[in-house]
Amino acid sequence: MKAVRVTEFGPPEVLRVEEVADPVPSAGQVLVDVDVAGVGYGDVIVRSGRYPFPTPYVPGLEAGGTIRAVGPGADPALVGRRVVAATLGMTGGYASLALAEAANTFEVPADLPLEHAVAVFQAGAVAFGLVAAIDVRPGESVLVTAAAGRIGSLLVQRAKAAGAGLVVGAVGGAEKAGIVGEFGADVAVDHSAPDWVAQVRRATGGRGTDVTLDAIGGDIGARALEATAGGGRFGLYGFTSGTWVPLDAHQIGRRGITVVGALGIAFAKSAAEQRADAEAALKAAVAGELVPRIHDTFPLDQAAAAHAAVESRSTVGAVLLTP
Structure with a gap:
């Protein structure tokens, strides 16, 4: 072969x-x-x-x-x-x-294209697991970095389905910012813009987001931490920049932010629970609730x-x- x-x-x-x-x-x-x-x-x-x-x-x-x-x-x-x-x-x-x-x-359900099933069964399961790990609650504001990526685009959709009141999608470049609304993001910000954290704060009435899920790490992840509201929750799920977020303990403690190893929590689930997340993702794809x-x-x-x-x-x- x-x-x-x-x-x-x-x-x-x-x-x-x-x-x-x-x-x-x-x-x-x-x-x-x-x-x-x-x-x-x-x-x-x-x-x-x-x-x-x-x-x-x-x-x-x-x-x-x-x-x-x-x-x-x-x-x-x-x-x-x-x-x-x-x-x-x-x-x-x-x-x-x-x-x-x-x-x-x-x-794979008969009415689900195989390409969509491949794109959603693992990435969608991760999205289900991350939203549960960070405990997105109805009405909360959520910031998702890498929101145009395979997992990020599904994560935006899953956060909305979990009841998020406002979802901010952070992406790299104006073109992606113009697309991320298709996934359900209420606000799109280009993290290459110097004032993107200020844009997030304006969108949330000056407060910052209740929940942040970061896949990028590095400097962008550090800025995403800045964009998180005091008393909010910051979830880690990747380091596409090549380095994890440099966590400032003083800032975290002073602002009362809870840092959550969201991806680790999702992957620590039992095999049965992870299978259930994948099955839920496929079911949501069939229902049109999770569109890759x-x-x-x-x-x-x-x-x-x-x-x-x-x-x-x-x-x-x-x-x-x-x-």
Whole structure:
């Protein structure tokens, strides 16, 4: 089969398509004929060498397609089902065939496009988990950074569904600021503007947001902390800038801000709870309550171009591969 392999960390060009042996499902596993694979920023972080990971490996922790075969102990009735799956060991999705634990597959409703299912089942589950972890309450104001990203765009929608009274989407660039309203953001701010924190404060009557969820970290994350109201809650869920938010203990203590490791809380849930979040995300997608945006779809042999697009932060929504 064809697969993208990484033998050394580096720029997108280290992603190379090779012919490799077909994987064989072991006990409790399934083999998926991959039609669509998700490309996340986490893939970029690992490929660039910013997260310890053994090489060589095949990237890709999300795959969608049809189950071709099952291993011992897995239900034979799964064969032929159209599913999305979290890949075995969080690798292997950038390939013609991928392995997954049977318990980590989710049947795709007939009226949901496979591309949408791949874009929403994991990212949407994270959005559900983050909103619950930070405890968004009806009427509260919420600031979401990277609001045009795959998770951010779903997080905006989920915050509104949880009853947020005002959602502010912070994005990089005027073009993205013009789009983020499509996801339900009441206010869009361009975090490249020097006065964007002041814009957030004006939108909230000078107070700042009750809740902030930051995926960027670094200087932008630090400014997002400034934009959080005294007594508010600041949730961490990423560091796309390359560094986590530099937390100022004096500022946090003086202003009475609660810092929440929101992503860690979401990932610390039991397997059953995380599965329930993914199922809820798929159900919300079917109902039109969680609508993923597909920025672009690349063929497998253009995986490097897909990574370059994600890494450039020029994308809005999800980027996918088609083996």
